[in-house]
Each structure stands twice: as structure tokens, then as C-alpha cells.
Amino acid sequence: MLKNRYLWLFVGFFALMALLAVGLTRDPREIPSPLLGKPAPAFSLPRLDSGAPFSPEEMKGRVWLLNVWASWCVSCRAEHPLLVRLARERREILPIIGLNYKEARGDASLDMEKLDETAERRLIEERARQWLDTRGDPYVFSVMDADGRVGMDYGVYGVPETYLIDKGGVIRFKQIGPITPEALERDILPLAEKLRRESAAE
Amino acid sequence: MLTEIGHFSLILAFPVALFTGVFSLWGAQTGRLAWTSCAKSGALALFFTVGFAYLCLTLAFVNNDFSVRYVAWHSNSLLPLVYRIAGVWGGHEGSLLLWLLMLCGWTLAARIFSRSLPDALRARILGVLCLIAAGFLLFILLTSNPFLRLFPGAAEGRDLNPMLQDPGLVVHPPLLYMGYVGFSVAYAFAIAALLAGRLDAAWARWSRPWTLAAWIFLTLGIACGSWWAYYELGWGGWWFWDPVENASFMPWLIGVALLHSLAATEKRGCFKNWTAFLAILAFSLSLLGTFLVRSGVLTSVHAFASDPARGVFILIFLAVVLGLSLLLFVWRAPSVGLGGRFALFSRESFLLANNVLLAAAGGTVLLGTLYPLIVDAWNAGKISVGPPYFEAVFVPMMWPLLFLLGVIPFVRWKETLWKNTASDLRLPFVAALAAAAALPFCYGAWNFPSALGFFFAVWIFIGAKYQFLRQASAARGKESLLRSCFRQPLSFWGMHLAHVGVAVFVAGVAVVSVFSEEKDVRMAAGDTVEISGYTFRFLGMREMPGVNYSAWQGEMELSRQGRFLRRLFPEKRFYYSSAMPMTEAAIDSGFFRDVYVSLGEPLDRARPDGEWVARVYYKPLVNWIWGGCFLMALGGILAMLDRRYRRSRFSSSLRRESGSC
Numbered sequence: 100m101l102k103n104r105y106l107w108l109f110v111g112f113f114a115l116m117a118l119l120a121v122g123l124t125r126d127p128r129e130i131p132s133p134l135l136g137k138p139a140p141a142f143s144l145p146r147l148d149s150g151a152p153f154s155p156e157e158m159k160g161r162v163w164l165l166n167v168w169a170s171w172c173v174s175c176r177a178e179h180p181l182l183v184r185l186a187r188e189r190r191e192i193l194p195i196i197g198l199n200y201k202e203a204r205g206d207a208s209l210d211m212e213k214l215d216e217t218a219e220r221r222l223i224e225e226r227a228r229q230w231l232d233t234r235g236d237p238y239v240f241s242v243m244d245a246d247g248r249v250g251m252d253y254g255v256y257g258v259p260e261t262y263l264i265d266k267g268g269v270i271r272f273k274q275i276g277p278i279t280p281e282a283l284e285r286d287i288l289p290l291a292e293k294l295r296r297e298s299a300a301e
Numbered sequence: 302m303l304t305e306i307g308h309f310s311l312i313l314a315f316p317v318a319l320f321t322g323v324f325s326l327w328g329a330q331t332g333r334l335a336w337t338s339c340a341k342s343g344a345l346a347l348f349f350t351v352g353f354a355y356l357c358l359t360l361a362f363v364n365n366d367f368s369v370r371y372v373a374w375h376s377n378s379l380l381p382l383v384y385r386i387a388g389v390w391g392g393h394e395g396s397l398l399l400w401l402l403m404l405c406g407w408t409l410a411a412r413i414f415s416r417s418l419p420d421a422l423r424a425r426i427l428g429v430l431c432l433i434a435a436g437f438l439l440f441i442l443l444t445s446n447p448f449l450r451l452f453p454g455a456a457e458g459r460d461l462n463p464m465l466q467d468p469g470l471v472v473h474p475p476l477l478y479m480g481y482v483g484f485s486v487a488y489a490f491a492i493a494a495l496l497a498g499r500l501d502a503a504w505a506r507w508s509r510p511w512t513l514a515a516w517i518f519l520t521l522g523i524a525c526g527s528w529w530a531y532y533e534l535g536w537g538g539w540w541f542w543d544p545v546e547n548a549s550f551m552p553w554l555i556g557v558a559l560l561h562s563l564a565a566t567e568k569r570g571c572f573k574n575w576t577a578f579l580a581i582l583a584f585s586l587s588l589l590g591t592f593l594v595r596s597g598v599l600t601s602v603h604a605f606a607s608d609p610a611r612g613v614f615i616l617i618f619l620a621v622v623l624g625l626s627l628l629l630f631v632w633r634a635p636s637v638g639l640g641g642r643f644a645l646f647s648r649e650s651f652l653l654a655n656n657v658l659l660a661a662a663g664g665t666v667l668l669g670t671l672y673p674l675i676v677d678a679w680n681a682g683k684i685s686v687g688p689p690y691f692e693a694v695f696v697p698m699m700w701p702l703l704f705l706l707g708v709i710p711f712v713r714w715k716e717t718l719w720k721n722t723a724s725d726l727r728l729p730f731v732a733a734l735a736a737a738a739a740l741p742f743c744y745g746a747w748n749f750p751s752a753l754g755f756f757f758a759v760w761i762f763i764g765a766k767y768q769f770l771r772q773a774s775a776a777r778g779k780e781s782l783l784r785s786c787f788r789q790p791l792s793f794w795g796m797h798l799a800h801v802g803v804a805v806f807v808a809g810v811a812v813v814s815v816f817s818e819e820k821d822v823r824m825a826a827g828d829t830v831e832i833s834g835y836t837f838r839f840l841g842m843r844e845m846p847g848v849n850y851s852a853w854q855g856e857m858e859l860s861r862q863g864r865f866l867r868r869l870f871p872e873k874r875f876y877y878s879s880a881m882p883m884t885e886a887a888i889d890s891g892f893f894r895d896v897y898v899s900l901g902e903p904l905d906r907a908r909p910d911g912e913w914v915a916r917v918y919y920k921p922l923v924n925w926i927w928g929g930c931f932l933m934a935l936g937g938i939l940a941m942l943d944r945r946y947r948r949s950r951f952s953s954s955l956r957r958e959s960g961s962c
Contacts, residue, residue, distance in 0.1 A: 108627050108631065
């Protein structure tokens with residue numbers, strides 16, 4: 100027979116266990132993003148290497164990463180070696196496409212008044228290529244988002260940001276800020292592997 | 302090959318632990334002597350199998366065997382030898398193995414120092430410890446095996462997390478784990494006593510040195526981690542109320558309560574149930590801490606890479622340990638007598654108040670730590686609970702506790718006339734009031750928080766000294782006072798020293814939190830910045846190569862009122878293996894203050910030899926915080942060495958007592 104005064108011990112015990120069990124099913128790091136689980140916004144932007152237009156439609160049927168970067172972005176420098184290594188190890192399995200974001204306009208030191216559209220484009224190409232030549236190019240290719248409109252559609256609020264997009268073109272994961280080795284090992288690679296195994300129909 | 306042998310040894314340890322645990326407990330319950338005697342050899346075998354496994358893993362680190370996955374992820378051939386040895390506990394799997402090794406070490410110690418105990422009791426204690434070890438062995442083998450191989454082996458390791466490449470962090474985890482795990486012995490004692498249905502003074506006396514030992518390690522471990530955070534992270538803070546810090550702080554608080562409750566149980570035979578409950582609680586909180594850290598349910602700077610399977614396992618383990626203990630407790634507790642009677646104004650009732658306050662304070666920390674989980678579980682959003690909550694809720698709960706701390710040594714067991722105590726307390730009270738009124742002016746201005754801090758610090762300090770001297774002089778007879786002081790029992794010394802430690806700690810905290818200063822400045826070579834009368838002059842940056850990192854080192858000249866004091870060399874390190882730069886602050890430490898500088902970022906990344914953002918601090922009495930912790934631990938050590946815990950004397954008294962039961 101349980102005495103009443105000991106009953107609270109077990110109430111507390113079961114409440115604590117239930118709470119911890121529920122806690123296990125949640126991820127505290129996950130900051131909800133309205134884009135998660137939604138189709139990646141469509142766009143068509145010129146490629147940095149050839150100038151040919153690229154649209155995310157072309158990647159249907161593949162799992163890929165969209166990485167937002169710019170040469171003026173300080174944290175991108177920290178992230179870059181990790182991307183280069185990732186590309187070297189699994190370029191075929193998990194292609195990375197770069198979204199070069201506001202390369203000229205994002206740099207406060209440039210006076211945009213003096214640049215027309217072609218001059219801006221030339222400047223972007225020059226700066227972006229120089230960055231990729233000196234630091235290595237992890238991207239299958241990069242596209243130029245000169246005015247940042249596509250970035251706005253994707254809800255970019257800090258560069259770098261990285262999106263994991265599945266075979267059906269749905270955003271499944273978003274990394275805000277540089278990809279850390281932990282995030283890569285813990286979240287991105289396992290999820291990418293899982294998505295790759297799923298059939299495109301899902 | 303050695304790795305496989307180590308792995309096998311670890312697998313072998315599991316049945317050893319399980320069978321030892323089951324047989325010795327069953328044997329003790331049914332009175333089969335042959336079965337209980339297996340506890341002794343079982344504890345020994347367990348220690349050697351686990352110790353051997355640990356040795357094998359260490360050798361894999363020392364020999365740079367990157368075909369072992371755990372080694373490849375947490376070491377590197379450029380890593381200095383001392384960090385390769387420490388690297389064993391640099392990740393989740395290895396640190397669990399260290400945890401297990403310590404548990405087996407405590408078990409072995411319990412086996413060695415329990416010769417004088419009745420066979421059945423000894424078998425029960427060792428049996429409980431072996432079962433706990435079996436649980437952890439299963440956890441390691443199923444979810445966190447450090448011996449797994451990589452196919453093919455890696456050519457080079459990923460390197461140890463740069464944060465951990467620091468002397469402070471080499472010793473912090475082992476000390477902390479020793480503390481956590483140490484509470485398992487107190488827990489085993491409580492369970493053994495409950496199983497036997499005999500919670501008596503002998504049990505309390507036996508538990509005390511073990512609880513003290515665990516608490517000493519925990520105190521040092523927490524202090525060491527806090528000191529590390531202070532000098533390494535470069536934020537000038539020493540406690541962040543991070544969930545993982547809280548996870549170590551809760552068992553500490555309950556441990557303090559347990560120590561005081563054990564004293565009452567030993568001396569007066571009261572609070573037996575409560576003491577047993579605290580022993581269960583202290584160890585359960587250690588397990589809960591493990592769960593919080595390893596499962597990834599809370600965000601924290603300390604969290605290990607999380608894996609749901611691990612969380613599920615520890616949760617089940619925690620549920621089994623805590624659930625069974627509570628059932629046992631509820632079954633046995635009602636039959637335990639109440640012990641000696643005591644009056645309202647007596648040491649017993651004050652200790653009870655102290656216990657209630659400590660347990661309540663532990664409860665507030667638990668609530669604050671788990672609150673984000675509670676909110677998330679109700680789908681009410683993501684929140685985090687930080688210092689404002691703890692400062693508003695936890696800190697005021699310490700005030701009555703600190704006040705009682707000054708009173709209790711003057712109150713006698715059983716019954717005291719409150720008039721006598723009040724007149725005893727007049728001196729410390731007046732001294733404390735004077736200190737509260739005057740001392741804040743040493744730092745410029747009077748304000749309430751620091752005055753309160755000084756009040757409690759002096760209240761406890763003077764009270765402890767006064768009571769100590771009075772007792773010594775009352776007992777001295779014809780010898781000199783000094784001689785009499787040294788003839789006082791060590792536990793008496795220990796108690797007062799630990800209380801003085803609390804006073805020193807409180808003074809440090811009060812002054813640091815009120816009178817610290819900090820400035821963020823941008824500095825180019827030749828610039829100066831002044832803080833609280835100290836002048837930093839920036840001489841410039843230079844590149845400094847390290848073994849496995851490159852660094853930019855700044856040179857600063859510290860002077861006071863034009864008088865040169867010393868040069869300081871803050872650093873920014875870039876480890877080859879990590880994208881995160883590490884800040885190495887440069888500190889000029891002193892008895893009364895620290896001044897220190899840490900580097901932020903260069904203003905222009907392309908020119909690290911140019912202007913930098915730097916942060917300078919003036920931290921008065923900050924070292925008193927850790928000094929206080931050290932004194933508390935030292936007090937604990939003295940108390941533990943007290944003569945009455947030593948075997949020869951106490952075994953005879955124990956036999957007498959257990960005979961009388």
C-alpha cells in the first residue's frame with residue numbers, strides 16, 4: 100500500500116520521465132523556417148562561367164546543395180575549406196551549386212552609382228573568379244544574383260546560407276551561417292544520404 | 302590487434318559486472334555466504350577488464366592508430382603527446398569509458414576500504430555498484446563503442462577539438478566525472494542500507510567520507526571548468542547558467558545537503574529517510590546530467606554530437622535506477638524510526654532548514670534547466686532560460702542559507718537557549734554590519750548588492766573564526782591556545798575551513814559582479830587604453846607558429862600610473878583542423894584583482910598586422926571565487942581525513958553499533 104505522502108514522489112518521477120521522453124523527439128537547434136518542406140523558389144539566373152541561364156528545375160531528380168556566398172562575406176572564408184573538401188570527396192553524389200549573392204552591391208566599399216549593369220556584371224565575374232581561383236572552386240558552377248532578388252525569395256538574411264534540396268525540388272534543410280563540421284556530419288550528410296536513397300516519386 | 306583485445310576485454314567486463322551484481326545482491330538477501338563472497342573478486346575482475354580496455358584505447362591514441370574510428374576523429378599526428386592521452390576523453394565514447402573506469406575504480410576502493418563491514422552489507426554495496434557498471438557497459442557496447450574500426454583506415458586524424466587543447470580542459474572532465482561517479486558510492490550505501498532495512502548511525506558514518514570525497518571532486522571539477530571558461534573564452538564571465546553547468550551544479554547542491562544531513566544522522570540518528578532520499582537524488586541527478594549532456598535534448602556549448610539511440614538508452618537507464626530506488630525507498634522508509642528528538646531551537650532543526658533551502662535551490666535550477674523542454678513539449682515555442690532567471694530566483698534563495706551558515710556552528714545539538722546563541726552572534730553581526738557599511742567604499746561607491754555580499758562574507762568568516770577559537774579555548778585546559786587549536790579534530794577544522802571558503806567565494810562574487818569594468822576598443826600599434834587606473838599600450842601584432850596551429854600574437858604593455866608592470870601577449874589561434882579561431886586571453890592575475898585583455902577581430906581581414914578590436918577587463922577579487930571553491934574542497938579533505946573514519950577505531954565502534962541493532 101502506498102502511503103499518500105509518497106505518492107507525489109511517483110507523480111514527479113513519471114512527469115519527469117515523460118518530459119524527457121518528449122524532449123528526445125525534439126531538436127532544440129532547429130529554428131523553424133517557413134521554407135522547410137516547401138518547394139525551392141524557382142528562378143533563372145546566368146551562370147558565372149558561361150553566362151548560360153540556370154534554373155533549379157534542371158536539378159530535378161538529384162539531391163543537391165545551394166550555397167549562398169560572396170567574396171565580401173567574411174564567414175564564407177571560414178566555411179570555404181569545408182566546402183572544397185566536401186566537393187572533393189563527393190562531387191558526384193552531392194553537387195554544390197553556388198548562389199553568388201549581391202557580389203558588387205553587397206560590398207559597402209563600392210559606389211554603385213558609378214556602375215552600369217554591364218560594368219557591374221564584369222566586376223562580379225572578375226571578383227568572383229579571383230576568389231574561386233585563389234581559394235579553390237567547390238561548386239559545380241555558380242550563378243549570379245546581382246540584385247539579390249532570388250536571395251530574397253529564399254529568405255537569405257545572412258551569408259553564407261546553405262539549402263539542401265531533394266529530388267523533388269523541395270527544401271529539406273537550411274543552414275544559416277557557415278556550415279560547421281558538426282552540422283555537416285550530424286545533419287546534412289545523413290539527411291542527404293537518406294534523401295538520395297528515396298525514390299524521386301516521393 | 303591491441304584494440305581488438307581491449308574491445309574483447311570490455312565485452313568480457315559486462316557479464317562479470319552483471320553476474321557479480323546479481324549474485325551478490327541475491328546472496329545477501331537470501332543469506333548465502335558463498336554467493337556474497339563473489340562480490341570481492343568480481344569487483345577486482347571488473348576493474349582490471351575495464352582498466353585494460355581503457356589502456357588499449359590510450360595506446361591507440363599514443364600510437365596514432367587512425368584505423369580506429371574514434372581515434373581518427375579525435376586525434377591527429379601533430380597533436381602533442383599529452384593531448385593525445387587526454388584525447389581519450391575528448392569525445393563522447395571515450396569520455397564514457399573514462400566514466401566507467403572511474404566507476405570501477407570507486408568500486409574497487411569501496412571493496413578495499415570495506416573490510417570491516419559485515420559481509421552481507423559489503424556484498425550489497427559492491428553488488429549495486431556492479432549493476433550500475435553493467436548498465437554503463439551495456440550503454441557503451443551498444444551505442445557508443447570507441448573500439449570500432451574504420452575501413453579503410455584514415456591516413457590522418459581530424460584532430461582534437463581546439464577548445465579541448467588546453468591544460469584546464471585536460472583536468473576538468475576527469476575531476477567532474479570523479480565527482481559525478483563518486484555519488485554512486487553514497488547511493489550504493491543508501492540502497493544497501495534500505496535493502497537491509499537498517500538505516501543507522503553506522504551507515505551514516507560510513508557514507509560520510511565517501512560522500513565527502515565525491516563532493517570534493519565535484520567542487521574542484523566545477524571550479525576548474527569555471528576558471529577555464531574565464532580565461533579561455535575571453536568573455537570575462539565565470540558562470541553562464543548553461544544547461545550543462547547546471548547539470549553539474551544540481552548534484553553539487555544536493556551533495557551539500559546530503560553532507561549536512563548525514564552529519565545529523567550520524568550524530569543524532571535523525572533525518573534517516575531524508576538522508577537516504579538525498580543520496581538517491583544526488584546520484585539520479587548525476588545520471589540526469591549525463592542524459593542532458595549526451596542526448597542533445599538541450600542546446601549547450603558542451604553538448605556532444607547527439608544520437609537519439611543514446612538518449613533513449615540513458616533515459617531507460619535513469620528510469621530503471623530512479624524508479625527502482627524510489628520503490629525501494631517507499632517500501633522501506635515507513636519502517637525506519639524517527640531517531641533522537643530535538644527541540645525547535647537546535648542544530649537539528651537548523652540543519653533541516655539548510656537542507657530544505659538547498660533542495661529548493663536545486664529545484665529552481667532544475668526547473669530553469671528543463672523549462673525550455675517543458676515549453677517545447679507543449680508546442681509553445683522555443684525559448685532559452687538564462688542568467689536573468691537564475692539571478693532573480695536562485696540568488697535570493699542563497700541569502701537565508703548564508704545567514705543560517707553563520708548561525709549553525711553556534712547552535713548545539715538537541716536544544717539551545719536562543720538567548721545564548723543571540724549573545725554569541727553579537728560580535729559577528731556587528732562586524733558584518735560594519736563591513737557592509739564600509740567595505741564597498743574601497744571600490745568607489747556604496748551599493749546594496751555588494752554591501753549584502755560583504756555582510757554575508759564577514760558574517761560567515763568572523764563567525765567561523767570566533768566559534769573555532771572559542772571551542773579551542775574552552776577545551777584547552779592548561780595547554781596554550783595554539784596547541785589546543787591543533788588538537789581540535791580534523792573534521793572541525795574542515796567544517797570551518799569550508800565555511801570560510803564560502804565566505805571568500807561570496808566576497809569574490811559580490812565584488813566581481815558589481816565592480817567589474819570592461820571596454821571594447823579598436824587599437825592600432827601605439828594606441829593606449831585605460832581602465833580603472835591601468836593603462837594598456839598596444840605595441841603591435843606578430844605571427845607566431847604553433848605545432849598544430851598558426852597564431853597572431855599581440856603585444857601589450859601594462860602599466861599603472863606611469864609605472865610599468867608587465868607585458869601581456871594575447872593571441873588569436875587558427876587551428877589547422879578547425880574553421881573557428883580560438884582566443885587566448887592574456888591575464889595579469891593578482892590577489893586583489895585581475896586585469897586582462899583578449900583580442901577580437903582585425904578590422905581588415907587582409908591586414909592582420911594592422912588595427913584590431915580588443916577588449917580589456919578589470920576584475921576585482923575574481924580569483925577569490927576559485928580560491929573559495931578550493932578552500933571548500935580543502936575543508937572537505939580535512940574532514941575526510943578525520944581520525945574517526947579511519948579503519949582501526951571505527952571498525953570496532955561499528956561492530957559495537959551493528960551488534961546492538
